[in-house]
Amino acid sequence: MSTLEIKKIVKAIETSDGAGVKLKRSIGTPEASYIDPFLMLDEFGSENKDDYIAGFPAHPHRGIETVTYMLEGKFQHQDSTGSKGIMETGDVQWMKTGRGIIHSEMPAMSGGKLLGFQLWINMPSKLKKNKPEYLYIKKNELGSYKSDGVTVKVIAGKFKDIEGPEKNHNVEPIYFHVVLEKKKKFEFNLPKEHNSFIYLLKGELTVGNNKHEKTSDSNLILLNKGTDLIVEANKMSEFLFIAGKPIGEEIARGGPFVMNTKEEINQAIKDYQDGTFAKY
Numbered sequence: 001m002s003t004l005e006i007k008k009i010v011k012a013i014e015t016s017d018g019a020g021v022k023l024k025r026s027i028g029t030p031e032a033s034y035i036d037p038f039l040m041l042d043e044f045g046s047e048n049k050d051d052y053i054a055g056f057p058a059h060p061h062r063g064i065e066t067v068t069y070m071l072e073g074k075f076q077h078q079d080s081t082g083s084k085g086i087m088e089t090g091d092v093q094w095m096k097t098g099r100g101i102i103h104s105e106m107p108a109m110s111g112g113k114l115l116g117f118q119l120w121i122n123m124p125s126k127l128k129k130n131k132p133e134y135l136y137i138k139k140n141e142l143g144s145y146k147s148d149g150v151t152v153k154v155i156a157g158k159f160k161d162i163e164g165p166e167k168n169h170n171v172e173p174i175y176f177h178v179v180l181e182k183k184k185k186f187e188f189n190l191p192k193e194h195n196s197f198i199y200l201l202k203g204e205l206t207v208g209n210n211k212h213e214k215t216s217d218s219n220l221i222l223l224n225k226g227t228d229l230i231v232e233a234n235k236m237s238e239f240l241f242i243a244g245k246p247i248g249e250e251i252a253r254g255g256p257f258v259m260n261t262k263e264e265i266n267q268a269i270k271d272y273q274d275g276t277f278a279k280y
Contacts, residue, residue: 004196004226005208008032012043012218018056018105022046026199026220028120035195035222036246037122037171039064039258043201043218045072045115052114055106060277061097062268063128063258065121067175068093068105069155073114079103080278083134090139092155094166098123098130100268100277117199117240124170124247125260137165149181157243159188171244178241180233188229188241196223196243203237 010031012024021044026032028040046052055075068075070087077093078084080102087093087108095101107114123130143154143162154164157174166173174194178186180203190196198207198221205215207223208230215221223229229241251258254265271277 002192002226002228003208004190004223004229005210006212006221007224008222009213009215010220010222011216012220017042018059019054021054021056022051024218026218027197032220032222034122034251035197036248037244038119038195038197038242039122039251039253040118040120041199041220041242042118043116043199044118045113047113049107049109049111052107053110056104057106058102058104059256060100060102060268060272061095061256062100062277063123063264064097065123066093066095066097067119067121067155068095068116069119069177070116073112073116074108075114075116076106076108077103079132079134081132081134083136085136087136088139090142090153092137092139092142092165094135094137096123096127096130096133096135098128098132100271101132102278119175119242120258121171121173121244122247122249122251122258125249127170128259128264135166141165149184150186151179152186153177171247174241174243176241177238178231179238180231180236182233182235184233186229186231186241189227190229190243191245192225192227193245194243195225195246196229196241197221198223198231199240199242201238201240203239204234205237205239206232206234
């Protein structure tokens with residue numbers, strides 16, 4: 001048994017994507033390029049509609065999974081498989097793009113507060129050419145635990161006897177949304193081979209047993225490998241805890257495409273340009 005300690009604290013950087021949506025990116029940056037199997041983590045949100053109203057018009061993906069978790073607001077999804085619908089507060093969209101999907105994510109609101117996350121998970125080479133899959137998870141389908149100042153929403157994995165809706169996944173993902181009242185602790189045992197991190201949305205945390213620098217809002221907290229996670233809230237805090245089994249393959253990136261070789265990236269670009277990209 002070994003306690004997870006902080007390896008590195010990374011401040012999310014402010015950037016934009018889509019048609020100019022303002023966001024904070026923590027994974028997929030120079031300081032945290034790839035935390036196998038996780039390729040990107042964005043926090044998107046604002047109370048100013050001009051920061052998000054242009055949305056994410058139609059664009060392609062290949063070779064990855066995108067997991068979108070809405071904390072506040074509404075977004076409309078539509079893609080080349082025929083899937084469409086409106087994501088509302090608390091809902092999750094888990095999209096396995098496989099060999100190719102074209103989709104759009106546009107705000108279904110003309111104003112008000114928007115807040116959410118998008119996580120990119122790599123796919124092993126044997127799954128990158130699979131037909132796309134789309135999973136829509138309503139907020140009441142998430143696992144939910146609440147006791148003595150500790151609240152945990154379970155999207156994937158298992159906390160105590162509460163299971164999340166995403167099961168039998170190749171990287172055995174763990175995805176928790178945790179809210180801790182001041183001086184309360186979150187404790188969890190995870191597989192020793194998993195890579196893991198905390199994304200602190202707001203608050204201040206003490207992690208593990210070793211002394212570490214102060215944590216603050218929009219911090220990515222990278223963790224050493226271990227089995228026992230102990231997190232205490234120094235004040236009311238809200239964070240994501242995410243972990244997964246490494247894939248251990250070479251990756252090649254090309255914007256919305258993540259494959260194993262540069263040749264496969266070039267093929268994805270060619271397929272998209274000649275109109276055969278999302279033909280199933």
